[in-house]
Structure formats: C-alpha cells, structure tokens
Amino acid sequence: MFPILAFLLLPSILAKTSPPVDHLPPKGHLLVSKSILNKVVVQNADVVVKYSLYNVGAGVALDVNLSDLEFSTESSDFTLVAGDPRFKLPAMIGGSNFSHTIVVRPRKAGNLNFTAARISYRTGEKSEFQIAESSIPAEVEVKFATDHFRRLSSHFGEWCGFSAVTFSFLLVSKYNWLQ
Numbered sequence: 558m559f560p561i562l563a564f565l566l567l568p569s570i571l572a573k574t575s576p577p578v579d580h581l582p583p584k585g586h587l588l589v590s591k592s593i594l595n596k597v598v599v600q601n602a603d604v605v606v607k608y609s610l611y612n613v614g615a616g617v618a619l620d621v622n623l624s625d626l627e628f629s630t631e632s633s634d635f636t637l638v639a640g641d642p643r644f645k646l647p648a649m650i651g652g653s654n655f656s657h658t659i660v661v662r663p664r665k666a667g668n669l670n671f672t673a674a675r676i677s678y679r680t681g682e683k684s685e686f687q688i689a690e691s692s693i694p695a696e697v698e699v700k701f702a703t704d705h706f707r708r709l710s711s712h713f714g715e716w717c718g719f720s721a722v723t724f725s726f727l728l729v730s731k732y733n734w735l736q
C-alpha cells in the first residue's frame with residue numbers, strides 16, 4: 558500500500574518543489590573566503606592574506622569589487638606591506654574562481670578576530686548590485702615579536718651547543734687517531 562501511495566504522491570511533491578518554468582537568464586553567485594596562510598602570526602612580521610572568489614552560479618558575475626577595510630584604513634591595526642586590499646574584476650564567468658593575496662604586518666600582539674571583506678557585484682547584465690561579505694579566518698594569537706624571536710634564538714643556542722659538542726668529539730677522535 559505504502560509504495561503505491563508514495564508513487565502517487567511523488568509527482569505532486571515534485572511539482573511543488575521544482576522551480577517555475579521560465580526563461581530567466583542564469584545568474585552569477587559569488588562565495589568569497591578570506592584566509593591567513595601563515596602558521597604563526599607574529600607582531601610586526603609578514604602575514605599573507607588570501608582572498609578566494611568562487612562564482613558558484615551558472616551565470617556571469619559582473620563589476621566585482623572587493624574592499625577590505627581591515628587593511629585599508631588609517632586606524633588599521635595592520636601595516637600594508639604588499640598588494641592591494643581593494644581590487645576589481647570586470648567579470649567572472651559561472652564556475653570560475655580567482656584568488657588574490659596581500660601581505661600585511663600586525664602592529665599589536667594579542668588575540669585577534671579578523672573582520673570580513675565586502676564584495677559588491679552584479680548577478681547579470683541587467684541586474685542590480687548585490688552586496689556580500691567574505692568568510693573570516695578563525696581567531697588568531699598574534700605573538701609578541703620579542704617572545705617569538707627569543708624562543709627561536711634559544712633553539713639556535715641549543716643547536717650551536719650540539720654542534721660544538723659534535724665538533725669537539727670529532728676533533729678528539731681525530732686526535733686519537735693521529736696518535
């Protein structure tokens with residue numbers, strides 16, 4: 558009984574869920590991610606920020622304009638080192654992707670939440686502008702430059718000590734061998 562009922566109901570369910578048949582042109586739809594490529598983020602040291610844009614729509618996205626205020630204002634907690642946190646693309650066809658990287662340096666240490674970049678674009682030739690926001694990277698800890706480099710130099714010290722021991726051992730062996 559149940560399978561027959563389901564079979565009878567199926568067409569009406571499909572009719573309800575399928576979109577109305579019309580001839581609207583396909584639209585562009587952008588998804589944008591903002592990510593940090595560094596494993597460790599240190600105060601006053603380079604951080605690589607990557608913006609990835611995906612047009613997951615079937616149509617073209619036009620007049621794409623990305624602007625990241627986090628790195629492009631005077632009061633920013635970052636110094637811009639390379640690249641532009643504002644860029645434009647005339648068009649992105651459906652299914653295409655694009656990425657753009659910039660380099661910044663955090664001015665302060667401490668825990669930090671990044672903010673989203675803003676994107677505007679048109680979803681088709683005759684469409685209005687659409688506003689979107691990028692995803693944001695997870696909260697990061699910006700390490701104090703002094704702590705970070707002290708730790709690095711302590712490793713350097715260990716390494717030098719190890720080399721000195723190894724080297725003196727070699728010298729002793731050589732000396733013994735010469736005798």
Ligand SMILES: *[C@@H]1O[C@H](CO)[C@@H](O)[C@H](O)[C@H]1NC(C)=O
Pocket residue numbers: 622623624675677
């Ligand atoms: C791009 O976006 C920014 C911020 O949303 C805006 O200030 C700027 O005028 C836009 N540029 C164009 C050409 O639309």
Ligand SMILES: *[C@@H]1O[C@H](CO)[C@@H](O)[C@H](O)[C@H]1NC(C)=O
Pocket residue numbers: 653654655
């Ligand atoms: C981006 O597009 C290129 C082709 O232009 C493709 O090879 C690549 O896999 C795409 N990347 C992603 C993450 O979709």
Ligand SMILES: *[C@@H]1O[C@H](CO)[C@@H](O)[C@H](O)[C@H]1NC(C)=O
Pocket residue numbers: 668669670696
């Ligand atoms: C960052 O955001 C998370 C989640 O919203 C919050 O719990 C945390 O306190 C924030 N950290 C800072 C430094 O603002």
